[in-house]
Amino acid sequence: MRKPIIAGxxxxxxxxxxxxxxxxxxxxxxxxxxxxxxxxxxxxxxYIADKLSDGxxxxxxxxxxxWEISGAFTGEISPIMLRExxxxxxxIGHSERRGYFGETDEIVxxxxxxxINNGLIPIICVGENLTQRxxxxxxxxxxxxxxxxxxxxxxxxxxxxxxxxxPLWAIGTGKxxxxxxxxxVIGLIRNTVKQIYSEKTAETVxxxxxxxxxxxxxxxxxxxxxIDGVLVGGASLKPEVFWEIIEASKQLL
Ligand code: PGA
Numbered sequence: 001m002r003k004p005i006i007a008g009x010x011x012x013x014x015x016x017x018x019x020x021x022x023x024x025x026x027x028x029x030x031x032x033x034x035x036x037x038x039x040x041x042x043x044x045x046x047y048i049a050d051k052l053s054d055g056x057x058x059x060x061x062x063x064x065x066x067w068e069i070s071g072a073f074t075g076e077i078s079p080i081m082l083r084e085x086x087x088x089x090x091x092i093g094h095s096e097r098r099g100y101f102g103e104t105d106e107i108v109x110x111x112x113x114x115x116i117n118n119g120l121i122p123i124i125c126v127g128e129n130l131t132q133r134x135x136x137x138x139x140x141x142x143x144x145x146x147x148x149x150x151x152x153x154x155x156x157x158x159x160x161x162x163x164x165x166x167p168l169w170a171i172g173t174g175k176x177x178x179x180x181x182x183x184x185v186i187g188l189i190r191n192t193v194k195q196i197y198s199e200k201t202a203e204t205v206x207x208x209x210x211x212x213x214x215x216x217x218x219x220x221x222x223x224x225x226x227i228d229g230v231l232v233g234g235a236s237l238k239p240e241v242f243w244e245i246i247e248a249s250k251q252l253l
Contacts, residue, residue: 002203002204002205002206002228003034003035003036003206003228004034004035004036004206004222004228004229004249004253005035005036005037005038005162005206005208005228005229005230006035006036006037006038006229006230006232006242006245006246006249007037007038007039007040007061007089007091007123007162007164007208007229007230007231007232007236008038008039008040008232008233008236008237008242009040009063009091009094009210009231009232009233009236010039010040010041010042010045010063010233010236010237011042011063011096011233012042013042013237014041014042014045014237015042015044015045016044016045016048018045018237019041019045019048019049019052020048020052021239022039022237022238022239022242023048023049023052023053023056023058024052025239025240026056026058026239026242026243027052027053027055027056029243030057031056031057031058031246032246032249032250032253034250034253035229035246035249035250035253036059036229037057037058037059037246038058038059038060038061038088038089038123039053039058039059039060039061039236039242040060040061040062040063040089040090040091040123041060042063043062043063043077046060046062046082046085046086046087047085049086050085050086053086059088059089060085060086060087060088060089061087061088061089061090061091061123062077062082062085062087062089062090062091063090063091063094064077064090064091064092064094064097064111065077065078065079065082065090065092065111065114065115065120066078066079066111066114067107067110067111067113067114068114069114069118078118079114079115079117079118079119079120080118082120083118083119083120087120088120088121089120089121089122089123089162090111090115090120090121090122090123091122091123091125091164091231092108092111092112092115092122092123092124092125092149093105093108093111093112093124093125093126093149094125094166095125095127095166095168095171096171099168105145105148105149106148108124108148108149109148109149109150109151109152112124112149112150112153112161113152113153116153116157116160116161121160121161121162122161122162123162123163123164123208123231124149124161124162124163124164125163125164125166125210125231126142126145126146126149126163126164126165126166126189127142127145127165127166127167127168127171127210127211128141128142128167128168129168129169130168130169133167133169138167138185139185139188142165142185142188142189142192143188143192146163146189146192146193147192147196149163150193150196155197155198155201158193158197158201158205159201159204159205161205162205162206162207162208163189163205163206163207163208164207164208164209164210164231165182165185165186165189165207165208165209165210166209166210166211166231167182167185167211169211170210170211170212171210171211171212171233172212172233172234173211173212174212175211175212176211176212176213176217176221177209177211179209179217179220179221179223179224179227180224182209182221182224182227183224183225183226183227184226186207186209186224186226186227187226189207190202190203190205190207190226193205206228206229207226207227207228208227208228208229208230208231209221209224209227209229209230209231210230210231210232210233212234213230213231213232213233213235213245214232214234214235214241214245215235215241215244215245215248218230218245218248218249219248219249219251219252222248222249222252223252229249230245230249232245
C-alpha cells in the first residue's frame, strides 16, 4: 500500500512570522496516521518551521537544493544543510525552476542524485505546457522527462522517490486537470518506471498530482486509483485551508 502524501509548496511566501503562525495553529491537531503531510517553506523559514514542528508528525521539505555538499557555490544550499534544518524531502525540477531559472533535465537529475545520496527524498516535478498538450505531445514529453530525471538511479533508490505530475497550465491558474486525465497521465508515469525498472518498483513509487488543488476539488483527485496524493501551492499557505485539505483526504482513507 502506498501511503498518500499531502505536500504544501509555499514557493516564495510565508516569512518567519507567517510560518510561526502556521505551525502554532496546527501543532495541536493530529495528522491522520494513514497520511504523510509535508510542508515546504522557503529556506529562510525552515529553521523556525523545524523548531515549531518538533513533536508533530508534519515533515519538512525544501523547494530546491544544490548538488554539491559544500564549497565555493555562492548563494546555493547543500543537501547536508537541508538535513541539518530537519528536512526529509526536497522539491526538485518544479516548473518555475525549470522555466524562470533555466533548470535543464540534466541539472534536475544531478540534484535528484545528490539528494538521494545524502538522505533526502526528492519530490520530482514533471508536467507539460499548454502547447504540448494541444499538440498531443503530453505522453511523449512526460515519459521523456521521467526517463531523464531517473537517469543513473539505482532501483532501490527509485522506490523512495516521489514524482509530482503538475501540468504547467494548471499551476496557479485555478484550472485543474480533469481528475481522470490526471489519473491516466500518472498511470503513464508509473508505466515508465516499470519499463525502466520493474513492476514492483513502479507499484512502490508515489506519484502526486499538483495544479490548483484546493479543499473544493481535493476529493476528486484523492479518489483516483493511480494518484497517491497532491502537491499544493496557493491553498497550502494558510493553516485553516491546508487543514481542510487534510481533513477531506482523511475521509477517503
Ligand atoms: P498551485 O501550485 O496549487 O498554486 O497551482 C502548485 C505547485 O506549483 O506546486
